[in-house]
Amino acid sequence: MIANVRGDERPPDNALSGENNLLSNLNEKDYDKSIDLYTKAIELNPFVASYYGNRSFAYIKTEFYGYALADADKAIKLDPKYVKAYYRRATANMALGKFKLALKDFEAVTKSHPTDKDAQKKYNECNKIVTRIAFEKAISVEEKKKSVVDQINLSTISVESDYDGPRLENEEKVSLKFALDLMKAYKDQKKLHRKYAYTGKKFTVCGDVHGQFYDLMNIFELNGIPSADNPYLFNGDFVDRGSFSVECIFTLLTFKLLYPNHFFMSRGNHESETMNQMYGFDGEVKSKYTGQMATLFTEVYNLLPLSHCINNSILVMHGGLFSDDNVTLDDLRKIERNRQPPESGLMCELLWSDPQPQNGRSPSKRGVGIQFGPDVTKKFLEKNNLKYIIRSHEVKQAGYEVAHNGQCITVFSAPNYCDTMGNKGAFVTLKGGDLTPKFTSYEAVPHPNVRPMAYANSLLSLLA
Known part of the structure; x- marks a missing residue:
């Protein structure tokens, strides 16, 4: 060649x-x-x-x-x-x-x-x-804009008599039956009514799903439906690229409402307005619902946690570590997250950084965040009395990778990413007092004939 x-x-x-x-x-x-x-x-x-x-x-x-x-x-x-x-x-x-x-x-x-x-x-x-x-x-005005939530009057939205999709009990309560009905409806390529769309002994960590709804359903078939006894953490990038992002995010938010103390969601770099406008989620929401709904999702994403600490031992974030050796968990708790991700700083690095095999730090291969080596990971863990970190953000052929002497785990849960990469997906289950990770890899499953990036910005399709 x-x-x-x-x-x-x-x-x-x-x-x-x-x-x-x-x-x-x-x-x-x-x-x-x-x-x-x-x-x-x-x-x-x-x-x-x-x-x-x-x-x-x-x-x-x-x-x-x-x-x-x-x-x-x-x-x-x-x-x-x-x-x-x-x-x-x-x-x-x-x-x-x-x-x-x-x-x-x-x-x-x-x-x-x-x-x-x-x-x-x-x-x-x-x-x-x-x-x-x-x-x-x-x-735009300098004062704080009125939230979309304040502009929605659910009492004026009626559910048509011929609507045969999932229904909330008493029009407000999310139940397990509703969650199961919702997933079945999405498998049958039906749509949740917009009124309901607005209402909204192991621990499993999943990585990017990127709008691959049918692969998300496969995770639940392999590992069980989320419940109080089967808790999950989804580690960002729920949407974009895959063309069933609406189905993914509503399913995940449904379980968050159903099990608020046993189902967790971290923000990824694609939970941002700019990424959504380029890579398809914004266009998909507008196609299936309204522009108002797309704006509401931007507000929801601004409120998502940037990281989670499991049993004071494992830090989980979407991207990675930092350009400063002195960052503590308290520093992370103090980040103002109710905003669009900046191009530098702790919030940016949590969402965008990647590990590298050699010691030290390097400019990011992505152009945002940094790359960090095993020594950086070791120092951070020692300073914060942690065992290891789990992050996502990168395609791995087996769906996961253990690096930095076992102290940095990557998990990516979108198999055959964008229908082209041929990778497996994976999830991590943590069991026992020592939280030893167990990895489960899986192949992609069939999905309806809708190509990835179907709703992406038209200029991106020209550049593909």
């Missing part, structure tokens, strides 16, 4: 020609192999812009947006006329919600290739997003 990439590559008049055929000799499960091969090519000749540009593409496909940006920058430095590198950089910035930076690169491409219709379309779509954000900011 490397031999087919020429160092003097120049884009044709249509700057996107061959975009979707890049790495054509690899199937969608081999981006890690592609990264490895292009890395070896760069070691042999570090002055070929296309090597960096193509590796940037593979990094984007594996969601390592920080690395993708760095490679795109290097490709542009080596060859300022290498148009695909501008696309790579724009794509990575779009994925991180940095729309103004993406717009600059799209503008550069349209100026260099004024007849390229694809480039013009991407520029126009990105410009719409930047314009909309600027308009919303201009008309």
Whole structure:
């Protein structure tokens, strides 16, 4: 494959020609192999812009947006006329919600290739997003906005006589029967009525489910329905990418209402307004319900805990650890979480950071948060008198990974992520006084013929 990439590559008049055929000799499960091969090519000749540009593409496909940006920058430095590198950089910035930076690169491409219709379309779509954000900011008021909750009058919402879905007892109480009826209805591709949508001896930790409702149902079939005797913690990224995110979040919130002291939910990096607008949840909610409902979810996500401590021994968070060695559990308790995630600081790092095999810290492969080594984990655990951490946030082929001398566990619960990655999903069960983790891996199960990212922002689909 490397031999087919020429160092003097120049884009044709249509700057996107061959975009979707890049790495054509690899199937969608081999981006890690592609990264490895292009890395070896760069070691042999570090002055070929296309090597960096193509590796940037593979990094984007594996969601390592920080690395993708760095490679795109290097490709542009080596060859300022290498148009695909501008696309790579724009794509990575779009994925991180940095729309103004993406717009600059799209503008550069349209100026260099004024007849390229694809480039013009991407520029126009990105410009719409930047314009909309600027308009919303201009008309916003500094005082606290009235909550959507205060604008909803349930008494005015009637349940139609022909509605045959789950019903709340006495129109207000969540019961086990309601939860079971809800899951059955979702399996049959029915919808919960909007009135109910607004009301709302082991311990199992699950990672990202990303809108893969039928795989979520498989977890409950394998491990049992949540109950007071079968508690669960879902560790963020309940929505986005998968196209059954509404079904996932309502099922999880139903169990939270049913068992408030035995069912727990941590916020992930995708429980944010920007991610939801890009990766599908916002569009899905608006398609199945209303824009008001989408705004309500933003408010709900702002209230989710950022981490959980189990038996004063295990800290569970979605992303990872911190750029400061002196962080304590009290520092985490003091974080103001009722807001959109910032781009730096403790809240950002809890949601975005990743472990690395080597000691120390490194810039994030995602472009947000940090990467932290075994020594960082060890110091944090010793300072806070903890045994180990459990985090999610990353696809693992077995659905889980034990790293940092057993002190850092990753669990990812969305098998065959986005219907392309071929990974297993997993959950962790903790039993006994010493809370020894037990891992259960499982394959993906069939789902209705709705593709992942079906509700995602149209510009992302253009960049795929």
